[in-house]
Structure formats: structure tokens, C-alpha cells
Amino acid sequence: MEELARLAGITVRTLRFYRERGLIPPPRREGRIAWYDDRHLARLRTISALLERGHTLSGIAELAEAFDHGRDVADLLGMDSPTEETPVRLTPEELADHFAGEVTPENLAAAMELGYLATDGEEIVHISRRLLDVSSALVREGIPLAEVLAAGKELRAHADVLADLFANLILRHGTEEDLPRLRPLARSVVEAEMSLALDRRLRKRS
Structure with a gap:
């Protein structure tokens, strides 16, 4: 000791x-x-x-409990699941730096429940570099992390519906083997439709 x-x-x-x-x-x-x-x-x-960084001992204790009982990294990433996302390994201090003052036990638990975060020993793994960057950028813009995570949860439900729609479309005319090859088309459609939807939203305000 x-x-x-x-x-x-x-x-x-x-x-x-x-x-x-x-x-x-x-x-x-x-x-x-x-x-x-x-x-x-x-x-x-x-x-x-x-x-x-200004965290209290009671807050650190709650964070430590969340780390110790968080999802395992293998469970988060999947052993053989294909993905286009790049996971990011972070120390708890680095995570705190990304979301200054917003890494609370409640937000940590919400991120783990969503599958954004998992623990690997004393490291934290975020499932997606892109989601990490966007989330931290939104927090820097003044949006509370709790609201970013709540929006992410709602968006996840819509994204699952879109993924099923695209997969079912392909499977009606092809096979499971076609899905990885045609995956970029689905992403392009979603990005284009989101862009057009934002255009419509902005026109309503003008």
C-alpha cells in the first residue's frame, strides 16, 4: 500500500x-x-x-461506479459486426475535457445506455469518432449534454427505421450479401434528405 x-x-x-x-x-x-x-x-x-478539473469526491465515486459497472467494450463494438465508424479510446480525464462540466454520472449512464460509451479497464471507448466530435461541438455551442444525448436517443429510433427501410428494399430485389456493397447509397440518400429537410426548415423561418 x-x-x-x-x-x-x-x-x-x-x-x-x-x-x-x-x-x-x-x-x-x-x-x-x-x-x-x-x-x-x-x-x-x-x-x-x-x-x-474541479470534480468532487462524491461525483468521482459515482463516476467510478459507472465505470466499474459499465458495458464491456466487446459488447459495445460487437465481435464481428461490420462498421464504418472509428471507435475512440479516452481516459476519463480526456472525456471530461471534451465535455467540460458535463460529465456527470447521469450523462455517463445515459451515454452507456445508448451504446455510445463502454469501459475497457481504466479507459473509456466511444463507439464513433464522428459522434464524439459532433456531440462535443454541440456542447461547446451551449447545448447541454443531457439534451444532446436525449436527441441522440430519439434520432437512434428514426435511424433504425431508415436502416430497416433500406435493407428491406434491397432484400426484396437482392440478398444479404448486397447490403454492405450498397450501404454507401443508403448513407447518401439520408444525407441528401436531411439537407433538403433543413432547407425546408430554414425556409419556414424566413
Whole structure:
């Protein structure tokens, strides 16, 4: 314990306090000996970084619980599922920097429920670089992350309907093997229709 505290730059008393508050996972025990590893050191460094960014210990404890009980990265990404999206690995500190002041336990839980985030040890994996960039840009524009996530949940339902519509259209005249090849056509149609819909929306305001 003394060595772990030294490496983390904290006192043994602070380490014990963190352990009692559930901020770090329990050590592996062999009889009366407690073994700490790199995972514990990474968590302690994360706690220090989040404290420096203004997070409270109670908030960090809730975030830690969400990390420990979050979706596994393999469950999020799927083992063999095809995707055009690029996952992004983030530390908790980097995630906090993307959404300054908005990384609350509630928002984290909502993002995990949507399947945007998963945990992989002490790292967080976001399923899509594009969604991460757009979400953080909207937050920088002053839109609360909770509302961005709520809109994402609603959009997900519409996107699933569009995907089914396109897949059923192809399958009526082709096979499952045609879907990956024709996938870019579906994306182009959705992008064009969204652009036209925004045109109509803007004309209503003029």
C-alpha cells in the first residue's frame, strides 16, 4: 500500500480513504496480504486528474461506479459486426475535457445506455469518432449534454427505421450479401434528405 501511495503521489491515509469510499476497486487478496496492481495506480491518477478539473469526491465515486459497472467494450463494438465508424479510446480525464462540466454520472449512464460509451479497464471507448466530435461541438455551442444525448436517443429510433427501410428494399430485389456493397447509397440518400429537410426548415423561418 505504501508503494502504491508513493507512485500515485498521495498519502497512505488518503489511499485508505479512497478505498473506504469505493473510489478504487478492492485489491486481490492472498490470505492477509492485499495486492494492488497497475489498474489501481491508473485509477488513483484518474482521481487526481478529475479533482484538478474541479470534480468532487462524491461525483468521482459515482463516476467510478459507472465505470466499474459499465458495458464491456466487446459488447459495445460487437465481435464481428461490420462498421464504418472509428471507435475512440479516452481516459476519463480526456472525456471530461471534451465535455467540460458535463460529465456527470447521469450523462455517463445515459451515454452507456445508448451504446455510445463502454469501459475497457481504466479507459473509456466511444463507439464513433464522428459522434464524439459532433456531440462535443454541440456542447461547446451551449447545448447541454443531457439534451444532446436525449436527441441522440430519439434520432437512434428514426435511424433504425431508415436502416430497416433500406435493407428491406434491397432484400426484396437482392440478398444479404448486397447490403454492405450498397450501404454507401443508403448513407447518401439520408444525407441528401436531411439537407433538403433543413432547407425546408430554414425556409419556414424566413
